[in-house]
Amino acid sequence: MALSILSLWLLLAGLVPCSCDPQTPPPPEASNMSQIPVTQGAPPFFNNQKFALSLYKQLPQPKRGKNLIFSPLGIIVPLVLLAFQDKPKARHQVLQDLGFTVTGALDTKAASEYGKLLSNLLHTKNCGIYTGSLLFIDKTLKPAKTFVKLANSSYNSNVVLISFGNYGLAQKQIDLAIRARTHGKITKLLRILKPPTNLFLANYNFFKGKWKYPFNRKHTRMRYFWLEDGTKTLVPMMQRVGWFQLQYFSQMHSYVLQLPFTCSISGVFFLPDDGKFEESEKALLEQSFETWIQPFPMSKRWLFFPKFSIPVALHLENLKHVNSNIKLFSEHMDLSRITLQKAPLTVSTAVHRVELTVNEDGEEKDESQPEPDLATLHFNRSFLLLILDETSNSLLFMGKVVNPTRINMDALQFP
Numbered sequence: 001m002a003l004s005i006l007s008l009w010l011l012l013a014g015l016v017p018c019s020c021d022p023q024t025p026p027p028p029e030a031s032n033m034s035q036i037p038v039t040q041g042a043p044p045f046f047n048n049q050k051f052a053l054s055l056y057k058q059l060p061q062p063k064r065g066k067n068l069i070f071s072p073l074g075i076i077v078p079l080v081l082l083a084f085q086d087k088p089k090a091r092h093q094v095l096q097d098l099g100f101t102v103t104g105a106l107d108t109k110a111a112s113e114y115g116k117l118l119s120n121l122l123h124t125k126n127c128g129i130y131t132g133s134l135l136f137i138d139k140t141l142k143p144a145k146t147f148v149k150l151a152n153s154s155y156n157s158n159v160v161l162i163s164f165g166n167y168g169l170a171q172k173q174i175d176l177a178i179r180a181r182t183h184g185k186i187t188k189l190l191r192i193l194k195p196p197t198n199l200f201l202a203n204y205n206f207f208k209g210k211w212k213y214p215f216n217r218k219h220t221r222m223r224y225f226w227l228e229d230g231t232k233t234l235v236p237m238m239q240r241v242g243w244f245q246l247q248y249f250s251q252m253h254s255y256v257l258q259l260p261f262t263c264s265i266s267g268v269f270f271l272p273d274d275g276k277f278e279e280s281e282k283a284l285l286e287q288s289f290e291t292w293i294q295p296f297p298m299s300k301r302w303l304f305f306p307k308f309s310i311p312v313a314l315h316l317e318n319l320k321h322v323n324s325n326i327k328l329f330s331e332h333m334d335l336s337r338i339t340l341q342k343a344p345l346t347v348s349t350a351v352h353r354v355e356l357t358v359n360e361d362g363e364e365k366d367e368s369q370p371e372p373d374l375a376t377l378h379f380n381r382s383f384l385l386l387i388l389d390e391t392s393n394s395l396l397f398m399g400k401v402v403n404p405t406r407i408n409m410d411a412l413q414f415p
Contacts, residue, residue, distance in 0.1 A: 045101035046117070048072050049289045052395040054322035057285060059314065065228055067406060069312045069354045069385075069399030074205045077118050078133045079328060081155045082201075082347070084111035085147065085337045097321035108146075115154025121394050127263035128208035133157035134181060136174060136200040138164040141339045167193050178202060189351060199335065200349045207387075207397075209261040214362020215240045215305070219370065225306055226381040228277070228402055235404045236307040237380070238360050241368040244303065245296035246377065252287070254280045254384075255377065257303075258296055262363050264391050268292045269305075270384035277382045281400065284384055292386065293393070302374045307360070308404035313353040354397070 052072035062068050076098050083094040088106060095102050095114075104110065122131050135151065137143060139161040151157040158181065162173040171193045178189045182204055189202060215238040223237035245258040253276035257269045272280035317329050326332075329347035336342040387397035 045103060046099055047393060048076060048099040048395055049393070051076070051097065051099045051322050052398055053285055055319060056398055058319045065403050065406060067310050067312055067399065067401050067403060069310065069356050069397060069401075070314065070352060071205055071354060071397045072395045073118070073121060074131065074203050075316065075328075075352065077115070077122075077131075077155055078135070078157060078201055078203050080114050080118060081111075081133075081151060081157060082329075082333065082335060084114070084150075085335050086333050090333065093324055093326075094321065097323045097326075108150075111150055112154045115150070119154070119156065121389055121392055121396075122205075127265070128210070129206065131156060131203075131205040132181060133201065133203040134160055134177060136160050136162050136164075136170075136177070136202075137339070137345075138162070138198050140165075141198075141341055141343055143338060144340055147338050164197050167197075170197070174200065174202075178204070182206075185355075186353070189353075190349075193349070197348045198343075199338075199345045199347045201329075201347050202351050204353070208357075209263065209265055211360075211362035212260040212262055213240070213242060213364055214366050215360035216366040216368070217360045220307060220360065223304065224380060225404055228382060233403065233405055237304050238307050239302065239304045239370065240366060241300075241302050241371050241374060243298050243300050244377075246299045246301065247296040249283075249291075252280050252283045254283075256292065256296070257377065258292075260390075264389065265396070266388050266390055268386040268388065269379065271377070271379055272382065272384075274381065277402075281384060289393075289395070293388070300374065302371055302376045304376065304378045304380065305358075306379055306401075306404045307358055308401070309355070309357040310401065310404065310406070311353065311355040312399070313351065315350065316352045317347065317350045354399075356397075356399075 055070065055072060055075070059068065059070065079098060080095065083091050083098075084106065086094065091106050092102055095106070100114075122129050133151075133155065135157055137159060141161075143159045143161075148159050151159060160173075160177045162177075163169045171190060174190065174193070175188050178186050185206065186204065193200075219239045220236050221239070222234045224232040225235045225237075226232050246255060248255050252270065253273045255271045257271065258266060259269065260266045270280060270284060317327070319328050320326060321328060329350055331346050333346070335345040335347075338345055382400065382402040384400045385398070386395065388394070389396055
């Protein structure tokens, strides 16, 4: 299965490989977290799990039948860039709220180092990840060269000058810029650009990963997926027989399945019991993430998993930090260092968008065959998901899928 994730203003916990050869279970040491060498990724002083859970709790609850997916790490990258433009004391507080244990001076050198450390978490293009940010500023202002260089070199961000005085023209310029940067993947970012706007921030992230152990396309069939209102819809359902790290957690009212991608990226999927989705979701927000990075017992199952493509878009300018209760984009942030004029700047619009596409593609060839007498595991109803970086304990993506066929782009209209 290939997982394509596009996140616009998006922002895991490390995980072990989650399934193995279809014929035989792995030896115990193959599922030992301590065996995974930490050669790159987050330094010991970074953990974004608390920040991720805080964001999930704050996000507007989507209307019934709508999906929710966001990227905790995606949102952190441009927030760190902006934090280093603020006053030193405020800079320190923001970094702590984002999950950093701050040590040493937060000077110009540190600004570059923090950006490069976060870039390592996003792996490389060889792993199917392409990410970046756009920072739109009124054309009457001149951005400082030092800021532009830092944004480009360490945070993969571009500063774009547009005509905020002409809102119709500004909207066209924003759409043109995002279309060019995403190679046409995003053609329209905002339906309405509401004044006043002097700083507009967008972050995008493409993730096209591959399962370590793929699904065979010839086994994909149309099957029913049950919706929250009790109705059902047909979706293409992938299937594979194999040994999986799978465990039932009574406090979650859920089966929890670990599935590995390539490039040390893994997924954790929570399948709640019928009628227990809300209880499972609440338990997930209260449970330590350490639970999900431990090796689970190996079980042989006939797995059914939906194939889907889900875009989600959110406004995040009203969300708050986990500890300080200050808005992520507080009007009290001093961002005047961004421009030569030292003009007062406020992030008035911040858009977060994610597009998650799941299919059969993987690294190895699947030779497994259906086994009618084998116990089955059907992801044929609402489920929760985490996408994790194994080597860093960083939460890359988090969300819930309640309708694999639903497109909820109207989330852009959140006030």
